[in-house]
Amino acid sequence: MTRSPAPVDAPGADVWEGLVTTALLGTDRRTPPGTAPGPDAPAALLDAAAVETVRRRAGLRPARAAGRPQPAPEDPRPALPPAAARRLAMLLTDRPGPSGGGRRGTAPDLTELLPQWLAVANARGFAPPPQVLPALLDAARGRTDLRPAALEFAGPRALWLARLNPDWRFALRATPGGGAALPQLEDEERIQRLWQEGLFAERVALLSALRSREPAAARDLLATTWATERAEDRLMFLDSLRAGLGPDDEPFLEQALADRSRNVRATAAELLSALPGSALAARMAVRAGACVAIDHMRTAQPGGPGVEGEESAGAAKSTPTIAVEAPHECDPGMERDGVVAKAPAGRGERSWWLGQLVEAAPLSTWSRRLGGRMPREIVALPVADEWQGELHAAWCRAAVRQQDAEWSRALLGEPSAPDAGGPGAVSLAERAKLLGTLDAAERAEWVAGFIAAHGLSEAFQLLGVCAVPWAAPLGRAVVDALNIARDAGSYPWSFSGVMGLAERCLDPSEASRLDALLAVPDEPENASPGAGGYWAEAFQRLVTTLRLRAAMTEELGAA
Template sequence: MTTTPWEELVTSALLGTDRRPPALPTGDGAAGPDAGGPAAAPVDPPLALLDAAARHTVRRRAGLLPASAAPLPPPAPHDGRTPLPGAAARRLAQLLADRPSAGGGRRGSAPDLTELLPQWLAAANAHGYRAPAPALPALLDAARARTDLRPQALAFAGPRALWLAGLNPEWRFALRGAPGGAALPAPDDVPGVRALWEEGLFAERVALLGAVRAHDPAAALDLLASTWADERAEDRLMFLDSLRAGLSDADEAFLERALTDRSRNVRSTAAELLSALPGSAFAGRMAGRAASCVGLDHTGDRATLTVEAPHECDAAMQRDGVVPQPPSGRGERSWWLGQLVEAAPLTLWPDRLGGRTPEEIVALPVADDWRDELHAAWCRAAVRQRDAAWARALLGAPSAPPATGPGAASSAALLATLPDGERAAWVAAFVAAHGLSEAFQLLGVCTVPWSGELGRTVVDALDIAREAGSYPWSFSGVMGLAERCLDPAEADRLEVLTAASDEPEDAAPGAGGYWSEAFQRLVATLRLRAAMHAELAPPRA
């Protein structure tokens, strides 16, 4: 095997000219003693190597032939949506250019633009605007970095972003079937649907299943059933989870078959979905088991709920999705009981317990310290079955001590089943009675912008905390929510809170300055949000 002159030069450079003197090419203009001229000057090997490499590089470049031109990419598709107004386009560029702060230090009084981008995108999509072409690369970069932005960012970016994504491997995520991602065939395009279902990427198939299900639920089930046996367990789980949207009695037969799946997670998800169908045979089986565990005792002065938890988790229970092995630190019988009660239809209990209403049932005493376990299972059932009446009963009065309620996480989940106005009113009353220390999760489920009553209650509670000299950073989470969720019209009313106040003697050092900065940032953010919405508003005819 022979080596080229260039490879020989590279070898000399790597090993060193002392160990491998360069084999210099002849005819490079170096005069030697046989040339009839004066004796040549001594050659410095490193310099000679570099000179030879330079000459060889010029030769190689001069000998290159032009490559064949690559085919041009297809033209970008047309996007017929309304162009974004100029002021809104400039605001978008500002939001995309901002970067999240690196640490958890003092934020100052300037608004956090990165937290406003999701809200801006949602408003722009609601108006049906198309993204400016120069902003598409930055939008795709933002969506790649933040998965929470992807649905809104890709929907706003539109078909031209997909065209760009096909030209840049870093943006290929946009082609994988996420909302706003790869263009799907029409739900009634049977050959196109079948081809993508059999050949597409997993996320494309998930998106396709959702699109077909929204158009024709029966066709979606047929599509899923056609390849169900050959799917991987993790894919079956995701496909099954997509049936939550539009779940109906027509899905019962398929879900019953999924109860025998070889994957425990698939079986559990099928059982959960079936329990959300109160008329299903599964719900009837669970109702029978749960009814045998909970009853009324009339022997005392007051009716009391009695609980007899299951003594075993038999094969039939396991087939219906009951997990036999409890988590660490949890008793087996209480674990089995909770699964039975949460899967049983809530319509069982009024008939089972003497015609009582949910409020009356929840108020009954429970024997032998089973109350917390029973109520927690009812909370999960109310959330799963979207039962507002039971949610109200389990939440109780907002003025009741939080320790007697279902806990912050369960309360937030229960609140999500209530209408928007009722939810906001309940949380406002809770904050007015107990302050903000346990309200963060509850505020997070309220509709944006907050109602006037809720917004005023939150601001009053923040003002009370400031006047009391509380640590302002303890309320940074609530303050961040207020920046994103308060009605922007509240900015002028809050201006008075931006001034630095006198600190009580027992206040945290520097608390007054921190509070002033926080309220300045709140007011500035609300005004910025108001400007954003004004810039996005369509011009009046």
């Protein structure tokens, strides 16, 4: 039987839409125009769609040819060594699949090695081969954590490509000023014009660049338009003053304390409290000092709770106690200086106000206020009426804000302390932040002591703040703790996070120490089923990954 083609005369504007609707509904419910229901309807629909497709294409009017894009900019950096270029292509094309039973197998996860490869390549100043740029931008598009290092390595040609492909527009957003060239900082006329007329991203980039070179000039530029800026823009601009923050910024920040935006006021107060010599810090010191004092009438006896009055009979020594009297109100002056009056749900108002005052007061306040004692002595003092947790938590936040290593050491305490809580830190998150104020070697030493005393069950968050590659004492502590867990037949999957960190952070020189752990161990009676095989597999992957990282570094060092 001969099929009749679908009619094509005098098509209306909605012919294509009608064919699409017919396809969605099905030809048993709706047939193309001029076609009877039946077995020929599907073929008639396809014929009609083909004809309409040709008609639509033939009806396009020719457009003006677009101009050719400007040539890609030159990248003056030296080219990658050939072996490193091949390695990069391998890292970018790897698509790991799940192993059987959800296990990762013994093969390294190459996608997790890409950030480290990029860090080394950037440190050594290499430029990427042009042909890998699309794959590199695709990888950065899918992983926001990869973008800063990937875009630094990709260089100016990544921005050139991003202007041609909408899928890579994130590169323009992630680059200060959207990839636009900023004026030379000596060109005052162009700086003023860009500040007055530029896009928001360009203005932020300009302010940040100027702040890094001439902090006072950046602040003065911001002051010229401060009163007319939107609140959300004022907040972003004010945040840029963190770089190079100094006493000369105090008058401007004091003025910002009267801003009509609460968020702007809070940020200004935070910045001022990070300047121990500021007037706001002095006001907070007076307020916080009025709440915290030594109570000589109340002492803590060795081995027992605090008691009133003189030492009890037979006690060899008594310890002074810190007494706390939290604020009874949040007055307008406190609010102007950044204290948030409304407490979060479930939080008492007075403890909320106290924490903010102590956090914003210079830490030098407390030695003068509490009898000339050093931070370790202050932190060791008992605190009356269950205020210790609140007081110490506020000191932790102050130590992080003011980057005070001495107070951080006091609040961290010894890593081997019972429960590893230290005398002041009340959470792993706080300990991690306090560790961030110490230098890399001291940080690694403290975390190594923590692992040696308490194992790996709570160490994951602390390991994340340690410099990579891990220092030798920390690496040894991690390997020893993993070996202990292996010999004990511990549930192996609970250590997968630490094992993943070790693959990325252990010094590759540790690989030789792990060879003895590659065999499947004898499983104790109470061991998790299959634990021995998992541990052997995990250590094999760790050793292979470490040796691969060593090879990557050597390739990037080749001439």
